[in-house]
Amino acid sequence: MSIDLLTIPEKGIWFGFAALGFAVLFNVPSRTLIIIWLIAAAGGMAKLVLMLYGIDIVMATFAGATLIGILSVSAAHNKHAPPLVFSIPAVIPMVPGVFAYRMMLGLIKLSAAKIGDDSTQILSETASNGLKTLFILMALAVGVAIPMLITRKESIKKIRHKSDNQQVSDN
Amino acid sequence: MNGEQNKKIKEVEEMLLDVGTLLMSNGASTGRVRTTVNRIAVALGYEAELLITSRSLMLTVTEENGSDYTSSVRRTPPHGVNFKLVSGISRMSWRVIEDKLTVEQINQDILRLTSLAHFPRIVVLSLVALAGASFCRLFGGDALEMSVTFVATFFGLFIRQEAIRKRFNPYVAIAFASFTASMIAGLSVRLGIGAVRETALATSVLFLIPGVPFINSLTDLLDGNTLNGIVRGVNGFIIAFAIALGLLFAMKIYGI
Known part of the structure; x- marks a missing residue:
């Protein structure tokens, strides 16, 4: 996949549409659709910009997913929906589909290879594709979960509710 | 009492x-x-x-x-x-x-x-198909490959919805959907329409990926609900396996 600065906004549009499809599949509230589109585009473009500056795809994905997680938590407070409504559709466009596909092809080839064949090349390609798939998936899941876990303890609503109670008892 | x-x-x-x-x-x-x-x-x-x-x-x-x-x-x-x-x-x-x-x-x-309404079926089918086409673009596909993926995803999801309606096992429904989508995408690769490459085939099944099970699995594991996290993760793996199964069958049929 060739990346240069000019194609990034265009890719951002497609990140948005890919997320929108999953948002509709998961039946999100209609009021959140535009926000999901924007969050997915922002996360995807952040990943591509980082990769453009030579950062490895796993770390770039982690950063993109974390951005999506943070944006989802703030969108959750504005739009009154749980963060996962925004974050799950928005990270799905970053899944390493082609790497997973190539890993599967490699595994099939390896299983068909006879003992004594030189399958070093296939083995290293399959291991590389498989590990990329695994680590990108982990980066996605951890990146998007961390902001939710950090903010879960004291959500804005809970804080507001507590202060309401205090006011009542003060009066 | x-x-x-x-x-x-x-x-x-x-x-x-x-x-x-x-x-x-x-x-x-x-x-x-x-x-x-x-x-x-x-x-x-x-x-x-x-x-x-x-x-x-x-x-x-x-x-x-x-x-x-x-x-x-x-x-x-x-x-x-x-x-x-x-x-x-x-x-x-x-x-x-x-x-x-x-x-x-x-x-x-x-x-x-x-009892709240879902999105109309045609809207879901079209937008998910558009999502498939977007995936194809993100992995470097051109306009032709994108339209192949669009059609493949549209019919793949249609088959999945029908299979679920007919109360098939959910994993079987996914394997059916993956098979349908990759048969459609694979046909254009096999016939060599334009310059359709594996990108269309690889991205035509992506609408089935178990995003919710995997992300919820990790959230549960990090939250200390280890057992539920493992169960959700295993569920995700079986879904991934069902996708691979459908794709494999289609590829064997076409000999790709």
Whole structure:
């Protein structure tokens, strides 16, 4: 996949549409659709910009997913929906589909290879594709979960509710 | 224990089980199920203790002064993902605190939320197909490959919806969908229409990826709900396996 600065906004549009499809599949509230589109585009473009500056795809994905997680938590407070409504559709466009596909092809080839064949090349390609798939998936899941876990303890609503109670008892 | 009180606590218990099972079967994480059920219970003056597994929910409700309690288990129906419901119940749980909803009002709200309309089928099919085409573009496909992926995803999802409607096993439904999508995408690769390459084939099945099971699995694991996290992760792996199975069959048929 060739990346240069000019194609990034265009890719951002497609990140948005890919997320929108999953948002509709998961039946999100209609009021959140535009926000999901924007969050997915922002996360995807952040990943591509980082990769453009030579950062490895796993770390770039982690950063993109974390951005999506943070944006989802703030969108959750504005739009009154749980963060996962925004974050799950928005990270799905970053899944390493082609790497997973190539890993599967490699595994099939390896299983068909006879003992004594030189399958070093296939083995290293399959291991590389498989590990990329695994680590990108982990980066996605951890990146998007961390902001939710950090903010879960004291959500804005809970804080507001507590202060309401205090006011009542003060009066 | 008088009958009136007994009836009331049973009502609360039924309602809490409804809330819990609905959240669990529509894609909420274990932590969210527990928090939401506890929040509603406390607001109504009860204490709730939960045992949450992926297929059933066990609940003990105790009155706050501790005189009256009741326990019950309910099966969690296997279901799809419906974030409108998860989001609606989450909002409702706050209204229980802020607007002091009664049990009847909560039950009415649950009824309203469960009957909320889904997106029209054609909108879902078209937008998911567009998502497939977007994936294709993101992995470097051109306009022709994007349209192949669009068509493949459209019919793949259609087959999945039909298979679920005919009550096939959910994994089998996914394998059918993956097979259909890759047969369509594979045909254009096989016939060599334009310069269609493997990108179309690889991205035509991506609409099936188990995003919700995997992300919820990780959320549960990080949250300390290890067992549920493992169950969701295994579920995700079986889905991934079903996708690969359908794709493999199509590729063997075409000899790609």
